[in-house]
Amino acid sequence: MLKYFKKGIYSNIASFILPVLLLIIWQYITVNGYISSHILPKPNKILSTFLWLFTAERFVFDITFSLGRVMVGLVIGVLSGFFLGLLMGLSKTAEKIFAPFLHLVRQVPIIGWIPLIVMWFGLNETPRYLIIAIAAFFPAALNTFSGVRSVPRSYEELGAVYGFKGFNRIRRIILPAALPSIVTGISLSLAMSWELLVAAELLMATQFGVGRLILVGRDKFQMELVIVGIITVGFIGFLMTKIVEQFGKGTQGGNVFHQRF
Template sequence: MSVPASFRTRRLVRIRRGLTLPVVLLVLWEVSSRGGLVDARFLPSLEEVYFTAKRELIDNNLIGELGFSLFRNVVGFFIGSGLGILFATLLALSRTADALITPTFNGLKQISLLAWIPLISIWFGFGEQAKIVFVAIAAFIPVVLNTYEGMRNAPRDLIEVGHALQFTRVQRIARILVPSALPSIATGVHLGLIYSWLATVGAEYFLAVGPGVGGLIIAGRERFDMALVMVGVLILGVVGFILNRLAATVESYLLRWRATTH
């Protein structure tokens, strides 16, 4: 299996172009920090950030902090998106449930995620539980919206084919409704993954101290250690980027039956 050369060069060119802007930004950062264009206390040099990162990695438990964050993220994400798919399936399949619940859900989803924090902190305290609940809510909402849309828009033509082939209710759901909703479900889960990572940081930031990358940033701010803040921000960005790529890869594998449009 050899990849055509033209395809490989195209890919390389794409990667190079994608990297251009970050490199330019890093250079600008370094130049302005070292050249005294900005106060180095507000924008530390790359070198300082690098040494801070190294210190955190070796002397302090950076990997451990990241592990805590990822753990909350993953647990909350799976709870939220799993419940979201089940909940949306119920709404899409049951007329009664749809009529009873959907209007209320549509109202509740308008509430900003951050507005839940006071309630969650009072109901669940400030510990792990509260953080995971917050992350789960963040993943839940986009998953529900997209899954519901996808299931409701199952093609009539194919449902009729199922009718002609005497599909049972279960077969209709498993063979037609769920697969035809898969692209929407994937979009929802992908969004859920992004939201849940944002919410993980939000939870760590707003729900007081505890281990995690959010805690790192708070500590940096309190100690006026901007290099530490930068380390935290960069880690958040990189992890978010990796999660996004991961989701895209899984998505394109699950949806390989679709005609590629690019």
């Protein structure tokens, strides 16, 4: 985004043309009734739905609830991924033991686990945490692993000169050197877990959370609720990416390469 601001005012205007144009067309066709308001509600209806949700409904609570789910799943997934990645990175034997199995399990799309996990754990919070944890696990494990593996030899030698061994070696040499890669892993984990949270809330109907809103909108055929839900979910995803990117810049002084999946 920042790139666009640097290019000067004209490019800024260019980037606003299309959204504004779309908004005008949207307003025009809905006001004149070319499209049923069930299919495409008026723009001001979306705005009023937003206001109504934030004031009259427990929307803020829903958002916090969803974020809470992500946090629980993320912490479990990232921590276990981090430790497995570290172990695999430090020991070639551990890599040979765990890596093939890990790649085997990774072939199954995460959403595919949902029916099985629901059968095992029922429709409560546990399966949702688990799905998010699985989603967060793989990026964290793989990036920690590759980060630890690519610690420059000279750093290792420096550690040897200082006589760092065992825990000290990990703490003072390996972890700092692998940090950029680990942060990349966590940012990918975060994006993945938000993606899967939405899937989990939509596929395993829930009483709380942002997904509930979208489902209610669908069942009652209130498109404005669905659209508000999409915007909210997208905006939170955007914020998460930005926060992690900022955090990433702090650790390595560069850009965190970020792409979903």
